[in-house]
Amino acid sequence: MLLIKAIAGLLVLGAMGGTAYLMKQYTGTVKDLPGTMMERQREIELSLKKKAEEGVRSDNEPGEKAFQRARELLAMESMAEAEEKLKYIVSFYPSAKSATEARHILGEINMDRLLDPEWKEGKRTITVQRGDSYSAIIRKNKTTMDSMTHLSKLRDTDARGLRPGQKLLVMPLDLRISIDLRRKNLTLWKEGDFVKEYPLLKVEYEHKGKDKHLQVGSIRGWYNDEYVSVHSPHYRAATKTIILSDKSLAIRALPSDPEQDLGRGFYLSPVDMEELPLVLRPGNDVEIKN
Incomplete structure (x- = not known):
């Protein structure tokens, strides 16, 4: 039992000596070792903890990692995967710092597709029938003359210019x-x-x-x-x-x-x-x- 206590005492002294050495290396003094050392050690720990927390906050800003990944995917032209990341941010982190830019990018992508005659999703091609009029086509397809003129690249919007068999690209506007x-x-x-x-x-x-x-x-x-x-x-x-x-x-x-x-x-x-x-x-x- 005495041997165990002696060994324990030596270990404590060794630990204090090692700590004293480290404190001298990093703080320049070992004066008043028990009190001063503990106080300074506490300050160092608090400082390191604060820096660590700041690092965690900056790295783990809600949606930030997903946004950085979305930008990488856009640079690699992996549009489908990038869109999923952007939608994820907009849906689950609408107040995050990155959400504003995510909405901007996603909005530009969406609008480019809506207004692009070559992007067929959400649009359909119709064939003008005898007796058709622009107003009837617009009403039936829930669209507008402005949209149809743009998508079909019409130059003449006079109803008399409609011809049976003519193809028109229409997009129902249900926003x-x-x-x-x-x-x-x-x-x-x-x-x-x-x-x-x-x-x-x-x-x-x-x-x-x-x-x-x-x-x-x-x-x-x-x-x-x-x-x-x-x-x-x-x-x-x-x-x-x-x-x-x-x-x-x-x-x-x-x-x-x-x-x-x-x-x-x-x-x-x-x-x-x-x-x-x-x-x-x-x-x-x-x-x-x-």
């Missing part, structure tokens, strides 16, 4: 709009899937209480301060306004003139307002969230 007043953005959704997010540059609208549910009422074009029909040759170059079912509200392009009076509604960039009307139609659901 819904969510306007988030707190986050100041407008998001397009297809059922439960994210499509694209647009920043609201200005909001001229106040609403308190429950979320408001409306629809797209109409989409109008203005050219040289005059309303132009969708069949007008000037329509493609016209400034578009999306009027909601509450006709006092609209989605518009923010004018460049800061002195111009603004109507009630939601303002996007002119570039975004060239794109958005191409994928919407009257009847699309609109939700305004506080």
Whole structure:
């Protein structure tokens, strides 16, 4: 028993001596070893722990690893895998730092496909029948003249130009709009899937209480301060306004003139307002969230 105690005592002294040596190497002193050493050791441990935690936080930022992997996959042109990573971030980490950029990239991919006549998913080719009209085709296929003109690369939108046997590419426009007043953005959704997010540059609208549910009422074009029909040759170059079912509200392009009076509604960039009307139609659901 005495031998065991003696060995234990030597081990303790050896440990203290080793610690004293290390403390001298790293702190420069062993003065007041028992108290000072323990205090400084505690400080070092806390410092190392803090650095370790900071490292863990930076490496494990929610969604960050998935986003970095998505960027690598995009660089390797592995689009399908990259999309899955981006969708994962948008769905499960919508507030993460990387989520904003993930939404931007995913939105560009989605919109490029929606507007690309060569991307056939979600689109179909129809054959014009005798007696068909543009309005009948649009109504039957839940689309718009603007979308059909773009996808079918039509030059003449006069109904008299329709020919039996003519092929037209149509895309049913079944998106819904969510306007988030707190986050100041407008998001397009297809059922439960994210499509694209647009920043609201200005909001001229106040609403308190429950979320408001409306629809797209109409989409109008203005050219040289005059309303132009969708069949007008000037329509493609016209400034578009999306009027909601509450006709006092609209989605518009923010004018460049800061002195111009603004109507009630939601303002996007002119570039975004060239794109958005191409994928919407009257009847699309609109939700305004506080």
